[in-house]
Amino acid sequence: MANETLYDVVIVGAGIAGAQMAYQFATKGKKVLLLEAGEFIPNVGQEFPVKQNNLDRFYGLNIKDPSVPWPGTKDPKTPWETSDVKAPRPTSPGVNSDNSGNEAWALKDLKKDQPGNYMQQTGTYGFGSTYERVAGGTTKHWLGTCLRFSPDDFMVVSKYKPPIAGAQEWPITYDDLEKYYGMAENEIGVAGDASVDKKYGVPRSSDYPMLAVPQSFLDQVLQQRLAGKNIDGNALDVVSTPQGRNTKVYDNRPACMGNSSCVPICPINAKYDAGVHVSKIMGDATLSQLVTFVTHAVAYQVTVNADDTISGIKYKIWTKDSTQVTEAVAVGKKYVIASHAIETAKLLLYSPWKDGKTVANSSSMVGKNLMDHICLVMWGNLFTDDKTGYLPVYPYRGPMSTSGIETFRNTAQRSKTAAFRIEIGNDGWQWPYGGPQFNVDNLVNAGKVGKDLVSAVQKVVQSQVRFAFELETISCDETLESRVTLSQDKDALGIPRPSVSYKLPQYTLDGYAYAMNVAQEFFSDQVGNIDNKTQVPAFPGSPGLMTFTPTGSATPITIEFRGAGHLIGTHRMGNDPAVSVTNADLKCWDHNNLYLVGCGAFPTTATSNPTLTLTALALRAVDKIMSEL
Amino acid sequence: MNNDQPIQNPTFYQNIRPMFSQYDQVMMLSSGRIFDLFNYQSVKSMANQIYLAIQPNDDPNMANAGWSKLQQVHVMPEVGGPWPASWIVTFKNWIDTGLPAGVDPSPAFPPIADNDLQAFIALSKALTGIDNFFRFNIFKPELIKQQEEALATIYYNRLLQRPVATGTNDTLAAVLAAWAANPDAAAVAKQFPICKDIILIWYNTNTSWDGYGTPQFNQYKEGQVWKVSLIHPIGYAPENTPFYWQNAPTDDGQNSGFYYVNY
Numbered sequence: 001m002a003n004e005t006l007y008d009v010v011i012v013g014a015g016i017a018g019a020q021m022a023y024q025f026a027t028k029g030k031k032v033l034l035l036e037a038g039e040f041i042p043n044v045g046q047e048f049p050v051k052q053n054n055l056d057r058f059y060g061l062n063i064k065d066p067s068v069p070w071p072g073t074k075d076p077k078t079p080w081e082t083s084d085v086k087a088p089r090p091t092s093p094g095v096n097s098d099n100s101g102n103e104a105w106a107l108k109d110l111k112k113d114q115p116g117n118y119m120q121q122t123g124t125y126g127f128g129s130t131y132e133r134v135a136g137g138t139t140k141h142w143l144g145t146c147l148r149f150s151p152d153d154f155m156v157v158s159k160y161k162p163p164i165a166g167a168q169e170w171p172i173t174y175d176d177l178e179k180y181y182g183m184a185e186n187e188i189g190v191a192g193d194a195s196v197d198k199k200y201g202v203p204r205s206s207d208y209p210m211l212a213v214p215q216s217f218l219d220q221v222l223q224q225r226l227a228g229k230n231i232d233g234n235a236l237d238v239v240s241t242p243q244g245r246n247t248k249v250y251d252n253r254p255a256c257m258g259n260s261s262c263v264p265i266c267p268i269n270a271k272y273d274a275g276v277h278v279s280k281i282m283g284d285a286t287l288s289q290l291v292t293f294v295t296h297a298v299a300y301q302v303t304v305n306a307d308d309t310i311s312g313i314k315y316k317i318w319t320k321d322s323t324q325v326t327e328a329v330a331v332g333k334k335y336v337i338a339s340h341a342i343e344t345a346k347l348l349l350y351s352p353w354k355d356g357k358t359v360a361n362s363s364s365m366v367g368k369n370l371m372d373h374i375c376l377v378m379w380g381n382l383f384t385d386d387k388t389g390y391l392p393v394y395p396y397r398g399p400m401s402t403s404g405i406e407t408f409r410n411t412a413q414r415s416k417t418a419a420f421r422i423e424i425g426n427d428g429w430q431w432p433y434g435g436p437q438f439n440v441d442n443l444v445n446a447g448k449v450g451k452d453l454v455s456a457v458q459k460v461v462q463s464q465v466r467f468a469f470e471l472e473t474i475s476c477d478e479t480l481e482s483r484v485t486l487s488q489d490k491d492a493l494g495i496p497r498p499s500v501s502y503k504l505p506q507y508t509l510d511g512y513a514y515a516m517n518v519a520q521e522f523f524s525d526q527v528g529n530i531d532n533k534t535q536v537p538a539f540p541g542s543p544g545l546m547t548f549t550p551t552g553s554a555t556p557i558t559i560e561f562r563g564a565g566h567l568i569g570t571h572r573m574g575n576d577p578a579v580s581v582t583n584a585d586l587k588c589w590d591h592n593n594l595y596l597v598g599c600g601a602f603p604t605t606a607t608s609n610p611t612l613t614l615t616a617l618a619l620r621a622v623d624k625i626m627s628e629l
Numbered sequence: 630m631n632n633d634q635p636i637q638n639p640t641f642y643q644n645i646r647p648m649f650s651q652y653d654q655v656m657m658l659s660s661g662r663i664f665d666l667f668n669y670q671s672v673k674s675m676a677n678q679i680y681l682a683i684q685p686n687d688d689p690n691m692a693n694a695g696w697s698k699l700q701q702v703h704v705m706p707e708v709g710g711p712w713p714a715s716w717i718v719t720f721k722n723w724i725d726t727g728l729p730a731g732v733d734p735s736p737a738f739p740p741i742a743d744n745d746l747q748a749f750i751a752l753s754k755a756l757t758g759i760d761n762f763f764r765f766n767i768f769k770p771e772l773i774k775q776q777e778e779a780l781a782t783i784y785y786n787r788l789l790q791r792p793v794a795t796g797t798n799d800t801l802a803a804v805l806a807a808w809a810a811n812p813d814a815a816a817v818a819k820q821f822p823i824c825k826d827i828i829l830i831w832y833n834t835n836t837s838w839d840g841y842g843t844p845q846f847n848q849y850k851e852g853q854v855w856k857v858s859l860i861h862p863i864g865y866a867p868e869n870t871p872f873y874w875q876n877a878p879t880d881d882g883q884n885s886g887f888y889y890v891n892y
Contacts, residue, residue, distance in 0.1 A: 058864055059849040062835060214872040247872075258874045258886050261864035396860040397886050398874025426874065435863055436854050437833040444828050449818045453828070454758040454857055461858040 010332035015137020018338035086318035090119030126543030127502035128563025136275030141264035147608035166477035180616035182206035192242030341600035369569035390463035395428035418511025425466035478505035635718035640731025755814035861886030
């Protein structure tokens with residue numbers, strides 16, 4: 001059944017790239033078909049019943065996994081063939097697909113796919129990051145960090161010459177993207193302090209649209225303690241992090257009230273998510289005429305004309321309350337796939353082309369080079385200066401992170417090992433350990449009762465600090481085997497499920513080993529003066545537990561790495577069609593009307609969170625596509 | 630919620646409450662006007678004022694009544710824009726049909742005999758080390774006893790469902806009897822493992838059996854762990870002090886994120 005309408009642009013995926021591109025095309029008068037595999041969950045307070053249900057679900061669960069409030073989990077007891085979950089999403093490794101709570105952690109092999117989980121894991125250790133299949137995409141559960149990459153991030157290979165075989169460089173420079181960073185900051189609504197960018201050599205032609213989110217009390221205590229100190233010559237400056245989070249009424253959304261649940265749900269929409277742009281389109285008389293927004297529409301195959309241009313995208317439309325599935329074909333002048341790194345690769349790998357190749361894959365790079373910012377997460381209690389007790393800093397208040405230490409991003413060390421930034425958490429030990437309820441549980445199990453219990457809870461909770469060292473990965477020969485493939489198993493629509501085999505290259509692991517040394521010094525009496533409570537693994541059978549030998553050492557070390565939720569690679573951009581999937585404008589080398597957007601395009605993870613950069617790249621692609629329409 | 634057609638015979642629980650967001654509720658609670666948009670009696674008592682406030686308007690004088698469309702003011706209905714006309718008609722219909730409550734979806738809990746309930750509250754305070762479960766309620770302290778009893782009734786009923794290990798008398802009745810004979814919290818805690826669940830339900834609003842159970846969302850916010858630590862429940866910070874997290878909390882809960890008119 002062919003769709004009669006010829007759209008200017010067909011976009012697959014209403015996440016931050018797809019929704020913002022649709023909005024831009026529509027404001028320029030273009031007709032857009034926007035396909036979203038999942039549901040649309042209204043953002044605004046007036047459409048309270050849906051959102052409040054998600055919020056209530058979050059309140060009611062003991063383990064507050066990033067995906068908890070969002071749909072797409074299948075009851076493990078229901079077979080795929082009869083499941084009504086037609087746009088499933090992955091769950092964290094080891095977490096049962098119904099997110100039902102603690103039982104999953106007792107399962108024996110957390111590294112592997114649990115029965116019935118959507119995304120299968122076949123590597124020796126788990127890929128720890130997940131994504132959402134819902135309008136708004138994974139920004140539904142993002143933290144909101146909106147750092148720009150530094151200019152060096154775009155030329156890490158040529159400038160630092162790291163010892164990596166097959167290392168790939170970015171095909172663009174910071175200057176190519178600077179204008180679009182500014183646009184992205186305005187669209188998202190980023191609160192930030194331009195003086196911090198200036199200090200670290202990140203040029204800006206425009207200011208942030210909002211004043212920075214104030215740094216937490218915890219940040220301020222650390223700032224004072226670390227002032228004037230350095231590790232390996234890198235100053236330990238605690239600086240404000242730019243965030244997609246309002247500090248005033250912006251875009252008809254309120255200022256942040258510090259609900260401290262940014263991941264996975266902002267109760268008041270002070271944090272941007274891409275559902276905002278979907279709402280902006282649908283709430284506008286003109287834009288909603290130009291954009292046909294179809295939810296419950298799962299794109300599963302891209303078809304190609306004899307001249308190698310794309311002829312259409314086949315999709316299945318499902319309904320929640322019936323088993324009925326209808327098929328349709330999206331036809332447009334230009335096609336944009338914006339389904340995030342794993343789903344975009346899955347769609348392309350399931351689309352046959354010619355000579356035994358799949359669509360866009362003459363380089364054989366589709367699905368390869370799956371990367372993330374692996375995190376060294378360290379946690380503990382802050383000592384008082386004289387070390388006679390713990391110093392209360394009152395975590396669990398404010399946005400989950402308001403500051404970081406950025407001085408390890410561009411140093412000479414980058415010639416040897418992966419660079420990193422240090423995120424400072426306001427969220428206590430929630431990420432690695434669980435919320436303060438888990439502290440209570442442990443203290444009660446240890447026999448604490450009455451006033452002793454009260455003071456013990458206060459002591460251990462109020463002084464909690466948590467740091468994440470987020471490591472860079474550069475795609476290279478080693479990452480070719482870190483990849484997404486199609487599973488033999490199908491989902492409820494009969495589409496193959498994604499299979500992931502994750503592998504970390506030596507340069508990144510060496511960076512991890514270096515970060516561990518930095519962390520040790522950071523926690524020491526002379527520097528942070530922190531009682532280190534980090535346990536490896538935090539839970540038995542952790543999916544990120546691995547052993548490796550750092551370069552230049554004879555002694556293997558065992559680490560526990562965590563995912564940052566940054567799904568990067570799988571259709572990297574480049575200057576050489578032999579080893580990249582798209583050019584610098586995100587246009588496929590193989591098909592001149594097909595664009596692949598999202599952080600799957602990144603050839604390196606760089607040293608900051610990817611969302612702002614992927615948005616800037618998507619907005620840049622809009623200009624390129626407009627010039628061809 | 631269908632935005633297109635007004636509802637002819639709306640009820641509070643089914644139709645009116647869903648039109649208010651948590652944001653609206655928090656703004657009203659914390660704006661000093663002391664009414665709760667999620668509470669039937671509260672909305673009923675203020676229905677006419679609310680009806681006036683949800684009228685479409687750009688009148689800056691409305692700000693004086695606490696309903697502002699001014700930029701940067703944390704008061705409904707600024708956020709999310711004005712209500713659709715159909716909602717306003719629904720609200721008017723609700724007033725005109727006598728403000729019916731409808732069916733309260735919260736589960737009902739059987740009442741507990743007063744002696745047992747008071748003994749349970751006393752034991753709970755001793756075990757948890759917390760003298761006042763609603764100590765941040767400095768605005769309406771006369772309501773604290775009622776609040777405690779309502780919550781204790783829910784918890785008591787939940788604890789009655791706790792599986793009893795074979796061959797033991799590890800029950801709520803037994804621990805209350807032992808406590809009556811000798812009110813020594815440490816001693817009864819040693820003797821009766823159920824005491825762990827009594828502590829957990831007050832601190833964490835969950836219990837140790839059934840995979841820790843699932844706390845009711847409205848009890849989640851009542852966990853003592855937040856109040857004891859001078860923080861707020863993750864996902865619920867009704868305090869209206871702008872950017873409260875810059876400051877250390879005070880002992881009475883200011884800057885915890887949880888300091889609001891709590892009644």
